[in-house]
Amino acid sequence: xxxxxxxxKTYGTVDAVKDVSFTVEQGEILGFLGPNGAGKTTTMKMITxxxxxxxxSITVDGLDVVADSMxxxxxxxxxxxxxxxxxxxxxxxxLNFIADVRKIKGSTRTQAMERVIQVCGLRxxxxxxxxxxxxxxxxxxxxxxxxxxxxxxxxxxxxxxGLDPNQIIEIRNLIRELGExxxxxxxxxxxxxxxxxxxxxxxxxxxxxxxxxTAEELKASIAGQTHLDMVLRHxxxxxxIESLGTMSAIHLDDVILQKNGDLQASLxxxxxxxxxxxxxDLAISKKWKILESSPSAFTLEDVFRxxxx
Amino acid sequence: xxxxxxxxxxxxxxxxxxxxxxxxxxxxxxxTNWLFFDYGDYPFFAINIADIRGIxxxxxxxxxxxxxxISMRLIAEEKHKDTLELLVTMPIxxxxxIMGKYLSTLVIFAIILAGTLVAPISISFxxxxxxGIVISSYIGFFLLGATYLAIGLAASSFTRNQIIAYIMxxxxxxxxxxxxxxxxxxxxxxxxxxxxxxRFHYQNFFRGVLDTRDLLYFISxxxxxxxxxxxxxxxxxxx
Numbered sequence: 001x002x003x004x005x006x007x008x009k010t011y012g013t014v015d016a017v018k019d020v021s022f023t024v025e026q027g028e029i030l031g032f033l034g035p036n037g038a039g040k041t042t043t044m045k046m047i048t049x050x051x052x053x054x055x056x057s058i059t060v061d062g063l064d065v066v067a068d069s070m071x072x073x074x075x076x077x078x079x080x081x082x083x084x085x086x087x088x089x090x091x092x093x094x095l096n097f098i099a100d101v102r103k104i105k106g107s108t109r110t111q112a113m114e115r116v117i118q119v120c121g122l123r124x125x126x127x128x129x130x131x132x133x134x135x136x137x138x139x140x141x142x143x144x145x146x147x148x149x150x151x152x153x154x155x156x157x158x159x160x161x162g163l164d165p166n167q168i169i170e171i172r173n174l175i176r177e178l179g180e181x182x183x184x185x186x187x188x189x190x191x192x193x194x195x196x197x198x199x200x201x202x203x204x205x206x207x208x209x210x211x212x213x214t215a216e217e218l219k220a221s222i223a224g225q226t227h228l229d230m231v232l233r234h235x236x237x238x239x240x241i242e243s244l245g246t247m248s249a250i251h252l253d254d255v256i257l258q259k260n261g262d263l264q265a266s267l268x269x270x271x272x273x274x275x276x277x278x279x280x281d282l283a284i285s286k287k288w289k290i291l292e293s294s295p296s297a298f299t300l301e302d303v304f305r306x307x308x309x
Numbered sequence: 310x311x312x313x314x315x316x317x318x319x320x321x322x323x324x325x326x327x328x329x330x331x332x333x334x335x336x337x338x339x340x341t342n343w344l345f346f347d348y349g350d351y352p353f354f355a356i357n358i359a360d361i362r363g364i365x366x367x368x369x370x371x372x373x374x375x376x377x378x379i380s381m382r383l384i385a386e387e388k389h390k391d392t393l394e395l396l397v398t399m400p401i402x403x404x405x406x407i408m409g410k411y412l413s414t415l416v417i418f419a420i421i422l423a424g425t426l427v428a429p430i431s432i433s434f435x436x437x438x439x440x441g442i443v444i445s446s447y448i449g450f451f452l453l454g455a456t457y458l459a460i461g462l463a464a465s466s467f468t469r470n471q472i473i474a475y476i477m478x479x480x481x482x483x484x485x486x487x488x489x490x491x492x493x494x495x496x497x498x499x500x501x502x503x504x505x506x507x508r509f510h511y512q513n514f515f516r517g518v519l520d521t522r523d524l525l526y527f528i529s530x531x532x533x534x535x536x537x538x539x540x541x542x543x544x545x546x547x548x
Contacts, residue, residue: 051546076398078398080391080395082391084392086390088323089322098399100314100318101315101399103400
């Protein structure tokens with residue numbers, strides 16, 4: 001459905017995106033993950049025909065984004081980052097304007113309006129002006145304009161950023177619902193979001209693809225290690241780091257000195273080895289008190305941090 | 310065409326949903342009529358001649374400040390609020406966006422022109438007004454405003470800041486308006502500047518002369534300005 005091949009985008013002398021290739025199958029939801037400035041938005045802008053790639057090619061349903069730009073635009077619904085809307089317009093006026101530009105007329109328009117009001121839950125705000133709306137409703141209006149022409153493909157740039165937890169879940173459910181019949185690409189920097197909604201994950205860092213696959217595949221890619229979270233009292237940070245340095249099976253991931261003086265450590269341990277006894281003995285000898293020690297499986301978050309650090 | 314009209318309707322709604330349209334239309338009419346009837350060495354009531362040329366002489370100057378105020382928001386505001394990104398990824402060409410927006414400013418200007426009709430109509434009751442000259446003057450004034458607005462739109466498409474768009478608009482229009490005064494004498498450069506200046510072509514309309522060269526001048530100015538605007542919009546593709 002979407003075929004990105006060897007795409008590079010250069011701004012001046014900086015490569016925002018470097019030789020990126022991936023495909024999105026029909027009906028698939030692709031989660032686009034990466035730290036800020038990694039090239040997520042740039043990639044989306046190229047898919048939505050905002051600007052052409054410097055080199056490489058992108059086709060959408062067989063149409064080239066440069067040569068058949070207008071055709072591609074008709075197939076795509078796009079929600080840019082930070083949901084730009086015309087503040088001074090009413091919600092209905094705004095949706096009518098989008099329908100005008102997209103040449104949706106007559107009974108098709110009536111049905112389309114009814115459908116987006118229904119799907120995006122806009123009934124109670126349809127007579128309001130956009131500047132009166134809460135962030136959550138603004139996001140729904142943004143989604144409504146993106147699906148008003150019933151596009152095959154949805155491109156959503158950070159659709160849940162800035163929303164409160166309830167709104168996030170609502171929008172996430174909406175994306176999942178829309179994903180049942182449409183191909184969706186959405187970007188985020190929240191891991192759970194990708195795990196909760198997408199079929200496949202693409203992690204991008206510094207303009208390059210760092211990982212690409214299902215969430216399970218990505219987690220498996222860093223198998224061979226388990227994770228151990230500990231909280232210690234009366235432990236000195238540098239002494240702790242030094243002592244752990246002598247244990248070859250342990251790789252220190254992160255140590256934080258909490259406000260109350262407790263040490264919170266996150267360790268990666270080679271799998272098949274249980275280090276908890278040694279750590280216990282170490283703590284006794286140093287007179288540290290172990291308040292917590294919990295092994296856990298790797299999450300997508302770990303994959304992300306490992307790949308993009 | 311549907312797309313152009315869609316943009317046009319949206320812009321008209323924005324102008325009339327806010328006080329912008331009211332403020333620019335009324336400011337122009339109040340200032341111009343005041344200058345015409347009551348200001349300067351030869352106010353209308355003192356010179357006692359049924360001639361409305363003053364409306365267009367003063368109007369051309371007032372419009373220099375009013376036209377960029379109408380067009381400054383057109384693209385700059387869309388850039389500032391990032392709505393442009395959504396607009397240019399819909400199935401509409403950059404030129405269609407520019408045309409739709411330009412059309413809305415022309416209609417605002419037509420309303421201003423209709424407002425100035427009060428002067429010739431009332432004067433025609435008290436004196437003998439040359440209808441031919443009035444009509445050619447109105448054609449000239451419309452073309453002048455249309456050119457100003459197109460230049461203002463071009464200024465707006467280079468920046469995301471409306472104040473910069475406004476000032477750039479005034480300055481660019483002033484350059485073309487005053488160009489004939491920039492070079493003295495009868496050399497080639499002086500002639501070129503004169504022929505490029507708005508004022509040179511504008512003046513003929515008040516003598517009741519409709520010269521194709523003048524019409525062509527204004528129409529090409531408008532086309533060049535609209536082309537520049539559209540190119541500025543498309544420049545995102547070549548960065």
